[in-house]
Amino acid sequence: xxxxxxxxxxxxxxxxxxxxxxxxxxxxxxxxxxxxxxxxxxxxxxxxxxxxxxxxxxxxxxxxxxxxxxxxxxxxxxxxxxxxxxxxxxxxxxxxxxxxxxxxxxxxxxxxxxxxxxxxxxxxxxxxxxxxxxxxxxxxxxxxxxxxxxxxxxxxxxxxxxxxxxxxxxxxxxxxxxxxxxxxxxxxxxxxxxxxxxxxxxxxxxxxxxxxxxxxxxxxxxxxxxxxxxxxxxxxxxxxxxxxxxxxxxxxxxxxxxxxxxxxxxxxxxxxxxxxxxxxxxxxxxxxxxxxxxxxxxxxxxxxxxxxxxxxxxxxxxxxxxxxxxxxxxxxxxxxxxxxxxxxxxxxxxxxxxxxxxxxxxxxxxxxxxxxxxxxxxxxxxxxxxxxxxxxxxxxxxxxxxxxxxxxxxxxxxxxxxxxxxxxxxxxxxxxxxxxxxxxxxxxxxxxxxxxxxxxxxxxxxxxxxxxxxxxxxxxxxxxxxxxxxxxxxxxxxxxxxxxxxxxxxxxxxxxxxxxxxxxxxxxxxxxxxxxxxxxxxxxxxxxxxxxxxxxxxxxxxxxxxxxxxxxxxxxxxxxxxxxxxxxxxxxxxxxxxxxxxxxxxxxxxxxxxxxxxxxxxxxxxxxxxxxxxxxxxxxxxxxxxxxxxxxxxxxxxxxxxxxxxxxxxxxxxxxxxxxxxxxxxxxxxxxxxxxxxxxxxxxxxxxxxxxxxxxxx
Numbered sequence: 001x002x003x004x005x006x007x008x009x010x011x012x013x014x015x016x017x018x019x020x021x022x023x024x025x026x027x028x029x030x031x032x033x034x035x036x037x038x039x040x041x042x043x044x045x046x047x048x049x050x051x052x053x054x055x056x057x058x059x060x061x062x063x064x065x066x067x068x069x070x071x072x073x074x075x076x077x078x079x080x081x082x083x084x085x086x087x088x089x090x091x092x093x094x095x096x097x098x099x100x101x102x103x104x105x106x107x108x109x110x111x112x113x114x115x116x117x118x119x120x121x122x123x124x125x126x127x128x129x130x131x132x133x134x135x136x137x138x139x140x141x142x143x144x145x146x147x148x149x150x151x152x153x154x155x156x157x158x159x160x161x162x163x164x165x166x167x168x169x170x171x172x173x174x175x176x177x178x179x180x181x182x183x184x185x186x187x188x189x190x191x192x193x194x195x196x197x198x199x200x201x202x203x204x205x206x207x208x209x210x211x212x213x214x215x216x217x218x219x220x221x222x223x224x225x226x227x228x229x230x231x232x233x234x235x236x237x238x239x240x241x242x243x244x245x246x247x248x249x250x251x252x253x254x255x256x257x258x259x260x261x262x263x264x265x266x267x268x269x270x271x272x273x274x275x276x277x278x279x280x281x282x283x284x285x286x287x288x289x290x291x292x293x294x295x296x297x298x299x300x301x302x303x304x305x306x307x308x309x310x311x312x313x314x315x316x317x318x319x320x321x322x323x324x325x326x327x328x329x330x331x332x333x334x335x336x337x338x339x340x341x342x343x344x345x346x347x348x349x350x351x352x353x354x355x356x357x358x359x360x361x362x363x364x365x366x367x368x369x370x371x372x373x374x375x376x377x378x379x380x381x382x383x384x385x386x387x388x389x390x391x392x393x394x395x396x397x398x399x400x401x402x403x404x405x406x407x408x409x410x411x412x413x414x415x416x417x418x419x420x421x422x423x424x425x426x427x428x429x430x431x432x433x434x435x436x437x438x439x440x441x442x443x444x445x446x447x448x449x450x451x452x453x454x455x456x457x458x459x460x461x462x463x464x465x466x467x468x469x470x471x472x473x474x475x476x477x478x479x480x481x482x483x484x485x486x487x488x489x490x491x492x493x494x495x496x497x498x499x500x501x502x503x504x505x506x507x508x509x510x511x512x513x514x515x516x517x518x519x520x521x522x523x524x525x526x527x528x529x530x531x532x533x534x535x536x537x538x539x540x541x542x543x544x545x546x547x548x549x550x551x552x553x554x555x556x557x558x559x560x561x562x563x564x565x566x567x568x569x570x571x572x573x574x575x576x577x578x579x580x581x582x583x584x585x586x587x588x589x590x591x592x593x594x595x596x597x598x599x600x601x602x603x604x605x606x607x608x609x610x611x612x613x614x615x616x617x618x619x620x621x622x623x624x625x626x627x628x629x630x631x632x633x634x635x636x637x638x639x640x641x642x643x644x645x646x647x648x649x650x651x652x653x654x655x656x657x658x659x660x661x662x663x664x665x666x667x668x669x670x671x672x673x674x675x676x677x678x679x680x681x682x683x684x685x686x687x688x689x690x691x692x693x694x695x696x697x698x699x700x701x702x703x704x705x706x707x708x709x710x711x712x713x714x
Contacts (some may be wrong), residue, residue, distance in 0.1 A: 060571045061415060063087060066144055067151055082155060090144035094136075098128050103183050103202040119395045122152050123160055124182040154399050170252050170262060174244035177215050180205045180252065186260035187219060189236065190320065191349060192294050194357035194373055196221070197273060198273040201233060213240040217257055222277060222354040226331050228346035270353050277352030282373050284483055287328045293376035295322040296358075297368040298337070303467060314339075317371060325380060326372060327450050327482050328361040330485075333369050336474075363477065364452060368415075386445040391435060391566050396554055400426070403552060404443045409483045410529050419480065419529035425549050426534045427495075430556025433601025437489060439554070440533035444485040449531075452479050453487040457493075460517065469520045479530045486532040494521045495534065497541040525549055553668050560599055567602050568592045580612065581622035591625045598632050608632055 030051035030369070058252035062068045070082045095109040102121045107113035115121065122129075123612055128140035133145040163179050166172055172180055181187065181200045189196050198219035203556045207213050215238040223232035227585060236257045243250050252258045263269070271517040272633050283289070295368035296317035316339070334341045345552060358371040407424050444451035460468040479486045488494070498518050522545050535548075559567060569592055572582055582591045600608065 009198055051186070066091065066147055069151070073488060073585045082118075083114055084151065085112060085114045087112045088144045088147075090138070090141040091148055094129065094132055094141060094145060097123050098132050118154065118159070119156055120178060121153075123156060123163075123179060125162065126152070134404045146668075166249055167252075167416050167479055171249040172252055172255075173249045174215065174240045174247065175246075176432065177238065177255075180219050180259055185511055187217070187257050188260050189257040189261045189373075190297065191357050193264075194375065195263075195269060195273065196357050197256075197270075197354055198234070199351075199354060211241065212433060214238060214242070219257075220354070221356060222280050222347075222350045222352055223344045223356065225341055225344050225350045226285055226341075228344045229281055229284075230347035230348045231350070232342050233347045234342075245666050258361045261280075273355070276357065276374055277355035280355040280359065281352065283374065283377055286331075288362070288380055288482070289328060289372075290324070290378040290380050291325055291326045291376050292323045292378075293321070293370050293373055295320060295363070295365055295373070296371045297363065298370070303462065303464075320366075322363060322365070322370065322372070324363075324365050326361040326363055326370070326377075326448060327478075327484070328372075328377075329358050330360045330591075331483065332478065332481055333360045337369070344598055353450070357696075367458060367475075376479075379684045380448075383445050389570055390439060391559075391563055391570075392439065392554075399552065400439065400443060400554065401446065404447050404531060405486070407531055409480065414476075416527050419527050421526065423525065424528035424531045425525065425533070425551050426533050427550045427553040428554065430537070430555060431558045431601065432537055433603035434556035434558060435536040435602055436556050436601070439556075440487040440535070441486065441493065441710075443531075443533070444487075447485070450482055451487060452482075453489060455489045456491070463513075465513070465516050465520065468517060469524070472524050473520065476528045476530070476532075477523055479532075480528065484530065486530060488532060488538065491534040492536050492538060493652075494518055495539075495546055496538055497543045507680065508675070518546070522546065522549070561596055564593055564600065564605065566598045567605050570596050571606060575609075575623060579616070579623055581624045593626060594625055595632075598636075600632075604635075607611040609637065664698075 032048035032051040034046045034048050035046050036046075053093075062085070064087075068085040068087065070085075071085045072083070074080050086095075090111070092109045098144075099109070099121065101108065102124075105113065105115065105121055114484075125142070128177060129145065130149070131143055133149065136142055136145075151217045154622055160178060163176050166176070167179075181203050182198050183202060185200050187198050187200055198221045201218040203218065204216045205213065206216060217236045217238070219236065220231050221231050222230070238257070243255055296319050298315050299318045300315040301313050305313075318444065355374075357375070358373055359371055361372050363370045374624040387401065392400070403424055404425070406445075410419055410422060414420065426440075428439055430436060441451055452475060459471045459475070462468075475486065480482065493514060494517070496514075496518075498515045517697075526549070552564065569588065570579070572588055572591065573584070575582075582588055608628060608631045611631045613623050615630065616627045
């Protein structure tokens with residue numbers, strides 16, 4: 001090898017290899033340190049020569065003992081806790097056979113494990129383990145179980161006897177309430193006075209700064225959503241202050257939830273609940289049902305409510321009595337209330353006896369999500385002949401029927417952009433009591449669809465634009481999902497032409513707010529793919545954008561003599577035969593000829609007949625024509641007095657030099673009118689005068705209590 005070769009050699013053979021710095025992570029070895037503290041509290045770090053040599057004292061000899069007991073004491077030498085380690089394979093085998101699993105023990109009993117006092121698993125399984133000990137033929141297992149019971153009788157025997165004494169008296173204390181709720185055991189509770197069985201999962205003791213100590217029972221039950229039927233979980237809270245005053249024992253039956261064996265009903269309860277569970281499963285999905293009975297609606301805190309402890313003020317279920325039609329739709333409820341979503345784990349053989357007594361639905365009357373008792377749900381008895389009772393021009397009736405029955409709803413109702421321009425908007429305008437609302441109701445009945453009605457008061461009761469938009473969008477989305485018919489009653493504010501120019505831009509807050517509502521309504525209506533009826537009592541000015549969205553407009557005139565005759569005949573025929581003396585045929589014709597002379601609209605005819613039926617029922621006699629005439633006489637007297645007052649007030653107004661219609665001061669006592677409404681006028685045209693000198697039909701504004709200057713209250 002030449003000199004040139006030696007100069008290019010990169011390795012010096014005379015160099016010590018240990019003096020070279022190793023590359024990062026190149027040593028395939030462990031380096032272990034032990035961190036601790038010295039007696040004076042300073043940190044100490046020591047190098048461990050063996051990475052796997054434990055510095056803790058070894059207890060290898062403990063493994064040969066069936067049970068290893070450790071008692072932990074406080075600094076005051078008071079017993080804090082007892083820990084027992086189960087090493088015995090015989091005891092472990094008995095646990096696997098008798099107990100199987102226990103929620104608060106993280107073991108499957110296949111290897112040694114530890115338990116800490118007060119040993120709830122041993123207390124709950126005491127009787128079963130004792131029976132297994134007595135029945136087993138294995139002498140070794142019996143010997144090991146005898147050892148276990150010696151430990152149990154010493155550690156928890158006296159406490160168990162004290163608890164058993166309370167249970168024999170059907171009482172329990174707060175601290176021992178956990179003994180009642182054995183995991184896997186059946187428990188009983190009530191919802192709206194209806195029984196409900198559940199299966200215990202686990203229990204916990206907790207403390208809250210607002211309610212104090214409380215005890216929570218977690219339980220499973222059988223639930224059903226749109227895709228699965230199986231197990232779900234819920235929880236029940238037992239407040240110490242409410243149920244265990246001054247640490248005194250409480251009656252077990254007084255608790256909101258307690259073991260099934262303490263309920264006094266026999267096995268017929270399970271049979272009843274199993275049958276109810278089958279009906280519960282049948283009522284899943286989107287269904288329209290008739291309901292009559294006790295229900296609960298979900299009451300949420302007002303949108304403008306604030307409290308530092310807002311987390312403690314969630315929505316609650318408030319009881320009320322519901323009679324009418326409801327729409328069952330759990331999926332939409334959980335979408336609107338995501339914090340109340342329930343996960344259902346599908347089971348091949350669900351325990352229907354554990355189904356809840358209620359189903360989630362929407363009240364078409366209250367416009368609230370509710371819980372309805374399964375026992376109160378019935379199939380809807382649709383009135384297929386309802387179309388015959390609608391008194392409308394035959395040609396108009398045919399067009400209306402064709403549009404409603406032929407309308408097709410979209411497949412994916414939640415995809416709003418796809419719904420643009422696919423809705424059906426029908427405008428019904430005319431005088432009050434001429435059949436507008438009845439037409440919408442009949443259309444829904446005839447097509448077997450739910451009727452979802454709303455008004456401006458329902459949608460804009462807080463007078464906040466974004467809340468109005470959310471409410472309106474919610475109503476229209478519900479109608480699309482349920483293929484329901486929407487009725488927006490008294491929709492004048494949406495139909496009237498919007499203000500422009502100075503009126504809407506120079507301080508007229510009322511006009512600006514109304515323009516905003518109309519704009520929101522037009523946008524939502526554009527993307528609505530269902531059927532909506534709009535009703536109005538007047539049609540003075542009409543917004544051009546609104547007009548372009550109307551598919552059909554029907555005018556309802558005041559009923560003439562022939563129309564009134566048909567209305568009277570229909571209403572008289574609807575009275576049960578055992579409640580009326582009018583009868584049919586010639587007698588009914590004669591009664592109709594008498595009553596048709598009164599100039600009434602359809603609503604007034606219905607009200608008069610219902611009032612007459614009440615009078616006849618009070619007198620204990622069948623309904624007859626004189627009962628109706630008596631009601632109409634009182635009404636005629638009122639109308640006459642009202643006309644006289646109107647004329648008198650009109651003359652008084654002219655004498656005072658007022659311009660325009662006669663006016664009088666508005667006493668805003670319990671009135672929903674805004675402060676901009678200065679006076680109320682009741683002339684022959686029945687108009688209301690505002691500060692802007694615009695006139696509104698009083699049918700569009702609701703007055704609950706208005707004082708009249710001329711005396712009396714209307």
